[in-house]
Amino acid sequence: MTDHLLEVNNLNIRFNTSEGTVCAVNDISFAISPGETLGLVGETGAGKTTTALSIMKLVAQPPGEYHGGSVLFDGKDILQETEGRLRHIRGKDIAMIFQDPMTALNPVMRIEDQIAEVIKLHTDCSAAEALIGAAEMLETVGIPADRGKEYPHQFSGGMKQRVVIAMALACSPKLLLADEPTTALDVTIQAQVLDMIRDMRVKLGTSMLLITHDLGVVAETCDRVAIMYAGEIVEQGTLEQIFHRVAHPYTIGLFGSLPSLDKKVERLNPIVGLMPDAANLPEGCKFHPRCPKARRYCAQVHPELSPAMSWGDDGGHPVRCHMFAAPEPYEASEPLGLVDGLFDEDFTGNMNMAYLLEGKIGRRDEDGADVPQGADVHQGACLPQDPGGQRDGASATGSGTNVTVGASDPEDVAGADTQPAGAPTTTLLEVRNLKKYFQTPSGMLHAVDNVSFTLDRGKVLGVVGESGCGKSTLGRTILGILDATDGQVLYAGEDITHAKGRRRKELQKKMQIIFQDPYSSIDPRMPVWRLIADPLLANGMYRKGKELTREVYRLMDTVGLARRLSGAYPHELDGGRRQRIGVARALALNPDFIVCDEPVSALDVSIQAQILNLLQDLQAEKNLTYIFVTHDLSVVKHISDDILVMYVGSMVEKSHTDALFEAPLHPYTKGLLSAIPVANIDVPKQRILLQGELQSPIEPAPGCRFANRCSYATPECAAAEPPFEEVMPGHFVACHKVREINAL
Amino acid sequence: MLKYSIKRILLMIPILLGVIIIVYSISYFMPGDPVQTVLGATGYTQEQYDMTAHRLGLDVGLPMQIFNYLKNLVTKGELGVSYYTGRSVMEEVVQRAPISIGIGILSSLVLIVISVPIGIISAVKQNSVLDYCISVLAIVLASVPGFWLALEFILLFSLKLRWLPASGLSTWKHYILPVACNSLGSIAMLARMTRSSMLEVIRADYVRTAKAKGVKYEVVITRHALKNALIPIITVIGAQFSMIIGGSVIIENIFSIPGMGSRLVAAISNRDYTMLVGITVVLSTFTMLMVLLTDLMYAFVDPRIKAEFESLNGRRRPVIKPPAPGGPNVAVSGAVTDGVTSGHVSGAGIGKGGAKP
Amino acid sequence: MKKQAKRHGQLYEIVKRFSKRKIAVVAFFVLVVMLALCLGAPIFAPYDYALQDPFNTLAMPSWQHPFGTDGFGRDIFTRILYGGRNSLLISLFSSLISVVGGGIIGAISGYYGGKTDNVIMRLVDVFMAIPGILLCVVISAALGTGPWQTCAAVAIGGIPGGARILRAQVLALRKQEYIEAAGAYGSSDMRIVLTHVVPNCLAPVIVDTTLRLGMNIMMISGLAFIGLGVQAPHAEWGAMLNSGREYIRDFWPLITFPGLAIVISMLGFNLFGDGLRDALDPKLKT
Numbered sequence A: 001m002t003d004h005l006l007e008v009n010n011l012n013i014r015f016n017t018s019e020g021t022v023c024a025v026n027d028i029s030f031a032i033s034p035g036e037t038l039g040l041v042g043e044t045g046a047g048k049t050t051t052a053l054s055i056m057k058l059v060a061q062p063p064g065e066y067h068g069g070s071v072l073f074d075g076k077d078i079l080q081e082t083e084g085r086l087r088h089i090r091g092k093d094i095a096m097i098f099q100d101p102m103t104a105l106n107p108v109m110r111i112e113d114q115i116a117e118v119i120k121l122h123t124d125c126s127a128a129e130a131l132i133g134a135a136e137m138l139e140t141v142g143i144p145a146d147r148g149k150e151y152p153h154q155f156s157g158g159m160k161q162r163v164v165i166a167m168a169l170a171c172s173p174k175l176l177l178a179d180e181p182t183t184a185l186d187v188t189i190q191a192q193v194l195d196m197i198r199d200m201r202v203k204l205g206t207s208m209l210l211i212t213h214d215l216g217v218v219a220e221t222c223d224r225v226a227i228m229y230a231g232e233i234v235e236q237g238t239l240e241q242i243f244h245r246v247a248h249p250y251t252i253g254l255f256g257s258l259p260s261l262d263k264k265v266e267r268l269n270p271i272v273g274l275m276p277d278a279a280n281l282p283e284g285c286k287f288h289p290r291c292p293k294a295r296r297y298c299a300q301v302h303p304e305l306s307p308a309m310s311w312g313d314d315g316g317h318p319v320r321c322h323m324f325a326a327p328e329p330y331e332a333s334e335p336l337g338l339v340d341g342l343f344d345e346d347f348t349g350n351m352n353m354a355y356l357l358e359g360k361i362g363r364r365d366e367d368g369a370d371v372p373q374g375a376d377v378h379q380g381a382c383l384p385q386d387p388g389g390q391r392d393g394a395s396a397t398g399s400g401t402n403v404t405v406g407a408s409d410p411e412d413v414a415g416a417d418t419q420p421a422g423a424p425t426t427t428l429l430e431v432r433n434l435k436k437y438f439q440t441p442s443g444m445l446h447a448v449d450n451v452s453f454t455l456d457r458g459k460v461l462g463v464v465g466e467s468g469c470g471k472s473t474l475g476r477t478i479l480g481i482l483d484a485t486d487g488q489v490l491y492a493g494e495d496i497t498h499a500k501g502r503r504r505k506e507l508q509k510k511m512q513i514i515f516q517d518p519y520s521s522i523d524p525r526m527p528v529w530r531l532i533a534d535p536l537l538a539n540g541m542y543r544k545g546k547e548l549t550r551e552v553y554r555l556m557d558t559v560g561l562a563r564r565l566s567g568a569y570p571h572e573l574d575g576g577r578r579q580r581i582g583v584a585r586a587l588a589l590n591p592d593f594i595v596c597d598e599p600v601s602a603l604d605v606s607i608q609a610q611i612l613n614l615l616q617d618l619q620a621e622k623n624l625t626y627i628f629v630t631h632d633l634s635v636v637k638h639i640s641d642d643i644l645v646m647y648v649g650s651m652v653e654k655s656h657t658d659a660l661f662e663a664p665l666h667p668y669t670k671g672l673l674s675a676i677p678v679a680n681i682d683v684p685k686q687r688i689l690l691q692g693e694l695q696s697p698i699e700p701a702p703g704c705r706f707a708n709r710c711s712y713a714t715p716e717c718a719a720a721e722p723p724f725e726e727v728m729p730g731h732f733v734a735c736h737k738v739r740e741i742n743a744l
Numbered sequence B: 001m002l003k004y005s006i007k008r009i010l011l012m013i014p015i016l017l018g019v020i021i022i023v024y025s026i027s028y029f030m031p032g033d034p035v036q037t038v039l040g041a042t043g044y045t046q047e048q049y050d051m052t053a054h055r056l057g058l059d060v061g062l063p064m065q066i067f068n069y070l071k072n073l074v075t076k077g078e079l080g081v082s083y084y085t086g087r088s089v090m091e092e093v094v095q096r097a098p099i100s101i102g103i104g105i106l107s108s109l110v111l112i113v114i115s116v117p118i119g120i121i122s123a124v125k126q127n128s129v130l131d132y133c134i135s136v137l138a139i140v141l142a143s144v145p146g147f148w149l150a151l152e153f154i155l156l157f158s159l160k161l162r163w164l165p166a167s168g169l170s171t172w173k174h175y176i177l178p179v180a181c182n183s184l185g186s187i188a189m190l191a192r193m194t195r196s197s198m199l200e201v202i203r204a205d206y207v208r209t210a211k212a213k214g215v216k217y218e219v220v221i222t223r224h225a226l227k228n229a230l231i232p233i234i235t236v237i238g239a240q241f242s243m244i245i246g247g248s249v250i251i252e253n254i255f256s257i258p259g260m261g262s263r264l265v266a267a268i269s270n271r272d273y274t275m276l277v278g279i280t281v282v283l284s285t286f287t288m289l290m291v292l293l294t295d296l297m298y299a300f301v302d303p304r305i306k307a308e309f310e311s312l313n314g315r316r317r318p319v320i321k322p323p324a325p326g327g328p329n330v331a332v333s334g335a336v337t338d339g340v341t342s343g344h345v346s347g348a349g350i351g352k353g354g355a356k357p
Numbered sequence C: 001m002k003k004q005a006k007r008h009g010q011l012y013e014i015v016k017r018f019s020k021r022k023i024a025v026v027a028f029f030v031l032v033v034m035l036a037l038c039l040g041a042p043i044f045a046p047y048d049y050a051l052q053d054p055f056n057t058l059a060m061p062s063w064q065h066p067f068g069t070d071g072f073g074r075d076i077f078t079r080i081l082y083g084g085r086n087s088l089l090i091s092l093f094s095s096l097i098s099v100v101g102g103g104i105i106g107a108i109s110g111y112y113g114g115k116t117d118n119v120i121m122r123l124v125d126v127f128m129a130i131p132g133i134l135l136c137v138v139i140s141a142a143l144g145t146g147p148w149q150t151c152a153a154v155a156i157g158g159i160p161g162g163a164r165i166l167r168a169q170v171l172a173l174r175k176q177e178y179i180e181a182a183g184a185y186g187s188s189d190m191r192i193v194l195t196h197v198v199p200n201c202l203a204p205v206i207v208d209t210t211l212r213l214g215m216n217i218m219m220i221s222g223l224a225f226i227g228l229g230v231q232a233p234h235a236e237w238g239a240m241l242n243s244g245r246e247y248i249r250d251f252w253p254l255i256t257f258p259g260l261a262i263v264i265s266m267l268g269f270n271l272f273g274d275g276l277r278d279a280l281d282p283k284l285k286t
Helices: A048-055 A083-089 A111-122 A127-140 A145-149 A157-169 A187-204 A215-221 A239-244 A249-257 A296-300 A327-332 A338-344 A352-357 A375-382 A393-408 A410-418 A471-479 A501-510 A528-538 A546-559 A563-567 A575-587 A605-622 A633-639 A657-662 A667-675 A715-719 A738-742 B002-028 B034-039 B046-056 B062-076 B089-124 B129-141 B146-160 B172-202 B205-212 B217-254 B260-270 B273-301 B303-312 C010-019 C022-039 C076-112 C114-129 C132-143 C147-174 C177-184 C189-225 C237-245 C253-280
Strands: A006-017 A020-032 A037-041 A064-066 A070-073 A094-097 A175-179 A207-212 A224-229 A232-238 A427-440 A443-456 A460-464 A486-491 A511-514 A593-597 A625-630 A642-647 A650-656 A724-728 A731-734
Touching (some): A006 A048, A020 A037, A020 A048, A020 A207, A020 A232, A037 A215, A094 B205, A111 A145, A111 A157, A127 A157, A187 A215, A215 A239, A224 A239, A224 A249, A427 A471, A443 A471, A443 A486, A443 A650, A460 A471, A460 A633, A471 A511, A471 A593, A501 A511, A511 A575, A511 C177, A528 A546, A546 A563, A546 A575, A605 A633, A625 A633, A633 A657, A642 A667, A650 A657, B002 B273, B002 C114, B089 B172, B129 C253, B146 C237, B146 C253, B172 B217, B217 B260, B217 B273, B217 C132, B260 B273, B260 C132, B273 C114, B273 C132, C010 C022, C076 C253, C114 C147, C147 C189, C189 C253, C237 C253
Parallel strands (some): A037 A224, A175 A207
Antiparallel strands (some): A006 A020, A427 A486, A650 A731, A724 A731
């Protein structure tokens, strides 16, 4: 017991707000041994950050209030320490890495001064020595020491986070608190930073509390895991226990929500509803309104943490669930039934509800029990619409692969039956050498450079890339929201690049967009029904009245928004529901083609899964064509037929989804794929770590834009732009060395 | 930085030109006939009238008058001749300017020295009795016009208590009341601004970072929070300076201070329009210079702004953001604009919103 | 079924949030009382505002004359009420003109951007280079004395500021994705402005108007104080202060009471505006 470095016992933290007392952290206990890494996992609002801050006693008081419990660090209770003693612990024995590197550094202070400050505070050294120490730390985290003279705004996000890490590790702390240290970063940068944290930890023997929402990061970084929900720990155990013998329904739900890279899942199994407001927690088990296994007893009695006996040969790990804590009364009480819970608890999070209302219960697949039966609805998805159109080689082989890989699913079988390889489909969208440049004070920004592809009706093209790769601009340029600098966009064979006026208006009914940010993309001063009706009114398709109301209700049902929310204002809704409004609005004009611009990247995992399912269902049902823009490869794998990888404005690889994931050919794609943390502890991962950072899209140097990060690069790569050529059937790559690298 | 400063000064010229044109044009439409002002109400012949009009340059159209005025200003450094005293306006302005400008600068210094610390204390001791008192006092003072305050102060300090003189400007004591009346309203406003700016900064992530490093609270405030809090304050100081200069017109009048403001009020009642135009132009120029100074100070405090200043090579005002590839400013009309915003600059322009909250 | 029982209009929520700010509510009621008294001056005033009493000049406050009488024996309380009618009405009209006029200019500038924006903003720069009071003084000198002239002078002086505020607002709004979205589903420019831009600009404009009301009261009385603006025989707070300077040595009521009237009305508008700003801020919504 005493060999624990940190012991948190029954910690309670409350916030006194004008709305009343909010219990942010409830009776939390965990321990960290020297050298160990504990992962604290949960969604937004679970109380993770508050827990971490309390370990340094940094929760602002007021409004925060420690309400019992202790935080024993090296045997001493942090919560009882004086402010003076605490200052010697903070930064020296316990250090913290914050979530957002953009705001964690003082913008008006030199980088080296910020690092030197912490060294000078905790060691007995002069200012000059501290500066030398700071320079060494910078080198250690991979930043040239002479850049220490610069200010934070001159650093990229990844570099800022390195600085924050350098600052945290400058005094070799015994415990490192990392609060979502990589969430704000791009995948390849995330991999670099995680690797670095791991190396430094091993070198310094530091223990770590890693807060994250990403089970993949946990799998790759942690020794033990604690899952938090609504201010309490619901499950805790070793990596092996959590990943192999997961017991709590919430944790199961989290795993079910994850789009997976390594296995093909046709539909995600999200948790219904959303996390309750901390000021308004439900009685009994806090998870019961969303729990598929909930029974009457769960709603009445709050469960204690107790070992999940039924699972363990190792004695079981602690789980906060009646199924394990009190199996007898649990079994004895009647099942609640999720649908019941949904209505009772004011939840409408799940789109399935709409189908329940419509009597389409067959669509429900909560526990994988009800396999979709609405074949009539689904058939359209893969039926060839209009034989006779041309199609390019990419999609021909694309659907060919589809037959072999996706055959496990009834829908795909149907598709394969009706669509033999080589059968023509109509090309809905064709993009030829599209360019979009922006004039900036420091030069021409090549946001989209020479992008060409074709997209067949009813297909989904995933456009993937890191920030600044031009993926969003591409979507907007195709839609004509931005005026193309050069190149052509053909819609159903017609050149619409510079369509204006009436023609553009007509096109807008066919081509829609779903935005990334569910907060800024809907007008805060309109109620829900008005938001959804706006496209209909703007195009004069309806006037205010009964018919409009009916149409709005129909759309709300389609996207799974409860009708009673029609009068609500956006600020009363959570991100998931707001995003449903965005989807309904895009669907209002009955489009054929939708650009989904990172529609789930601002949402929590469980909500993300709900929206992804919704988009997927709609696509199948209405035979929609999507361009799905995202930075998250696991999300596109789940939804796309083809994938286009972009890097600093240009295309690097395009292929059918499965082919791309199985055998990526471009070095960048390889790095990108391997950078994604996988929530699986069984598959040892081969890491290809991409060094360096993205080139600026402003006046990019000639040649391959990836050359500066590519381990295969030769002078030839930097000299000439690589052609985007078909290396394998349907598999296009822009790389001079592609054949050598892949031994083709 | 120097290059930028020079460019900014040069860019003031067209604005100054605009000011002169506008003020002169307004004065053209002022009631009364300047020639009559010069000659007196009666007792002159038509010939005398024409001659005077010609001498004053009033026998040509407005555009020509403005042109002549500008020509005079550029070639001879003259602002015309006072209709009332017959003296050169420039001469009189040069004589009176140091007084007005001195009081203006003194008031601004008092403003900064008093309101910034008060605002900081108020923010650091948020929700304390002191904070509450300061807040109440600030909002009350911000609602008191300087000219009424001047009268009440004279009533109290000069007439009743006989502590301070009520008019003139011979000893340091004479400065106290005018400067106080001139700056109290602004002090209240600036203190409130400083408080809210400071409160915002105290909640910022980097302040939390500093605390997590084990930095003392006092040092966190002085070293990390203060400089950041100052940035928005500096722009407010520029605006307040303009208020102070405007207010001094009335204040000088009350305290019989022989500055430009009191002369301006006299010029209006005397229909001495050349004087009116001259003083307005000089006061505006001075205000513009001070606003420029705060702009440059802004760059001095904030390295981000400084970087933008330098990269812009002095093209107008700062705060220009390149359109982010993720979502450039899209004009709904289809016209993509230069992206000039008055918003806040946050780091480099190319950011991504894909972060999870 | 469009609305649920517990759901109310936005106006209701704004009023509810405003009513939580006690000081602002007090300020609001003080303003209402003041407005009622001043606008109803002919009813409430005990005397005629121009009625002179040569035998009772500079009388100290008494039951007959609660605030005393001025140098012509006119009742100060009466003149404060009438003066308030002038000040408040002029302030109201000039604020509205500044906000609406400046607002339209600023909106055009911000929405269309490019050359239009450049030309308008340089013009605004020129006007803003002249200190506000100075600009009003110069315009007022050209227009002459009288309530309407004062109103025009103060209004014109306020237009550039109003334009700048709305332009900044429109620029910030234009970056919002919902404006982009509205364009993407085929809303016309006009429609976007009317259904999205205007309602979302309204809150800051309302707050600006309220704070401007207070500012303008000071501006109007300042002009009257230096002999411009509203002059005798009309009653005006600033003009009353000016006439009080003559007797400053031995008669304080003529300086103190009109001054207090200015302070109370300005304080009222400032506090009310502050409360309104908080009540209208969507960020504070939960």
